[in-house]
Amino acid sequence: xxxxxxxxxxxxxxxxxxxxxxxxxxxxxxxxxxxxxxxxxxxxxxxxxxxxxxxxxxxxxxxxxxxxxxxxxxxxxxxxxxxxxxxxxxxxxxxxxxxxxxxxxxxxxxxxxxxxxxxxxxxxxxxxxxxxxxxxxxxxxxxxxxxxxxxxxxxxxxxxxxxxxxxxxxxxxxxxxxxxxxxxxxxxxxxxxxxxxxxxxxxxxxxxxxxxxxxxxxxxxxxxxxxxxxxxxxxxxxxxxxxxxxxxxxxxxxxxxxxxxxxxxxxxxxxxxxxxxxxxxxxxxxxxx
Amino acid sequence: xxxxxxxxxxxxxxxxxxxxxxxxxxxxxxxxxxxxxxxxxxxxxxxxxxxxxxxxxxxxxxxxxxxxxxxxxxxxxxxxxxxxxxxxxxxxxxxxxxxxxxxxxxxxxxxxxxxxxxxxxxxxxxxxxxxxxxxxxxxxxxxxxxxxxxxxxxxxxxxxxxxxxxxxxxxxxxxxxxxxxxxxxxxxxxxxxxxxxxxxxxxxxx
Numbered sequence: 186x187x188x189x190x191x192x193x194x195x196x197x198x199x200x201x202x203x204x205x206x207x208x209x210x211x212x213x214x215x216x217x218x219x220x221x222x223x224x225x226x227x228x229x230x231x232x233x234x235x236x237x238x239x240x241x242x243x244x245x246x247x248x249x250x251x252x253x254x255x256x257x258x259x260x261x262x263x264x265x266x267x268x269x270x271x272x273x274x275x276x277x278x279x280x281x282x283x284x285x286x287x288x289x290x291x292x293x294x295x296x297x298x299x300x301x302x303x304x305x306x307x308x309x310x311x312x313x314x315x316x317x318x319x320x321x322x323x324x325x326x327x328x329x330x331x332x333x334x335x336x337x338x339x340x341x342x343x344x345x346x347x348x349x350x351x352x353x354x355x356x357x358x359x360x361x362x363x364x365x366x367x368x369x370x371x372x373x374x375x376x377x378x379x380x381x382x383x384x385x386x387x388x389x390x391x392x393x394x395x396x397x398x399x400x401x402x403x404x405x406x407x408x409x410x411x412x413x414x415x416x417x418x419x420x421x422x423x424x425x426x427x428x429x430x431x432x433x434x435x436x437x438x439x440x441x442x443x444x445x446x447x448x449x450x451x452x453x454x455x456x457x458x459x460x461x462x463x464x465x466x467x468x469x470x471x472x473x474x
Numbered sequence: 475x476x477x478x479x480x481x482x483x484x485x486x487x488x489x490x491x492x493x494x495x496x497x498x499x500x501x502x503x504x505x506x507x508x509x510x511x512x513x514x515x516x517x518x519x520x521x522x523x524x525x526x527x528x529x530x531x532x533x534x535x536x537x538x539x540x541x542x543x544x545x546x547x548x549x550x551x552x553x554x555x556x557x558x559x560x561x562x563x564x565x566x567x568x569x570x571x572x573x574x575x576x577x578x579x580x581x582x583x584x585x586x587x588x589x590x591x592x593x594x595x596x597x598x599x600x601x602x603x604x605x606x607x608x609x610x611x612x613x614x615x616x617x618x619x620x621x622x623x624x625x626x627x628x629x630x631x632x633x634x635x636x637x638x639x640x641x642x643x644x645x646x647x648x649x650x651x652x653x654x655x656x657x658x659x660x661x662x663x664x665x666x667x668x669x670x671x672x673x674x675x676x677x678x679x680x
Binding site: 224227228231232234235238239242244245246247248249250283285286287288290295296297299327328329332344345355358359362365366367369416419420421422425426427428456457458 | 495497510548549550551552553563564565566568569571592593594612614615616617618619620621622623637638639640641652654656664665667668669671672673675676679680
């Protein structure tokens with residue numbers, strides 16, 4: 186098969202050094218909403234200056250270039266083994282070019298592998314498509330926001346959260362309040378209702394790939410996304426936790442089937458630097474978005 | 475909310491003049507240190523009965539560098555130039571609360587005036603700031619390229635091979651690093667105040 190390594194390095198460079206236009210637009214709108222002269226407004230101004238600088242100089246927006254998570258839809262017959270080898274080579278090369286920080290640490294010895302490759306690192310999700318298109322989406326998920334992500338098992342007595350959408354609303358608000366500014370607010374929430382403890386997190390993270398202006402096809406979830414976005418911003422945590430009107434910039438919810446015994450709500454918190462990029466290869470032609 | 479331009483070494487008077495909400499532009503020599511560095515400093519220098527022979531040169535160097543200066547919770551992206559010198563490519567703050575078990579001891583032992591990071595720290599660190607005359611200075615999380623541009627020179631690096639690039643002690647000279655005082659030497663913490671307000675808001679929303 187064709188060697189896509191250099192094209193994949195370019196995908197990684199784009200993900201690390203630029204923000205999707207909807208994310209940057211949401212940050213700009215937030216800055217304009219905050220009171221002029223407030224710590225919230227000046228923080229958002231610094232953030233936007235930083236994004237412009239990173240883009241202009243092709244340098245990482247944030248030094249924590251995160252866990253690279255690849256979502257791959259591949260045509261039938263393509264070798265996943267070869268594709269994975271190329272993606273790993275691209276990760277190592279992007280690290281060498283300082284688009285990525287060496288981020289893979291051996292959990293036993295504490296040694297950093299130096300090239301972002303290691304056991305279960307990076308993360309890959311594979312899905313065979315029905316057409317001849319290779320589609321690679323990349324999410325760079327930073328550690329600060331990963332650390333404040335949370336999973337609740339409903340019912341949760343302390344929050345009076347039962348096994349329904351009202352219960353979901355309660356635990357999500359509690360998770361955001363608990364996170365304060367530590368996940369680099371204003372953040373984005375990917376939420377999974379249901380699944381098991383493992384799929385809960387992977388589905389929740391996958392929601393973060395959705396563009397901010399899409400509308401959830403499930404009306405109840407669309408309404409809950411809208412309400413949670415409004416209410417999270419009434420918490421008053423603000424950018425970096427300095428106080429302010431902007432705590433969360435986007436809420437995306439998905440639901441997965443669950444066991445009768447379990448009702449998990451998983452909240453994947455993403456920092457303001459919601460770094461996602463996509464590469465599509467169609468008949469030898471490559472596009473990035 | 476005032477604006478201050480401070481240079482290392484920072485005096486106690488300069489720190490006592492700062493209040494939460496003030497902006498500080500910091501210049502001078504500071505040192506990065508995060509999880510592995512804090513654990514190492516406390517276990518090898520502060521709580522050890524005796525500093526091992528091989529670790530003494532670094533101990534002396536850190537004592538000299540940190541007195542009156544600041545430690546920066548940061549794991550940078552770096553690049554080595556062809557002449558062998560290092561430069562910072564991206565260098566935003568990391569979450570500080572992980573250093574809470576160590577920070578107060580490090581402030582007291584090394585005479586730190588500033589702790590730079592993000593997310594704020596807890597009660598023990600706040601008390602150490604009051605007692606020894608130090609402040610917690612919040613950098614904008616994720617503003618990594620902008621902050622890297624304020625790093626004018628990398629003077630030295632210690633423990634790079636042992637701890638890895640993000641966790642090493644990087645000795646850097648900064649110019650006008652933009653910071654907000656969120657914990658001052660008078661016992662105030664923006665983080666505690668926002669937590670309290672947001673708790674009340676949460677109760678109302680539930």
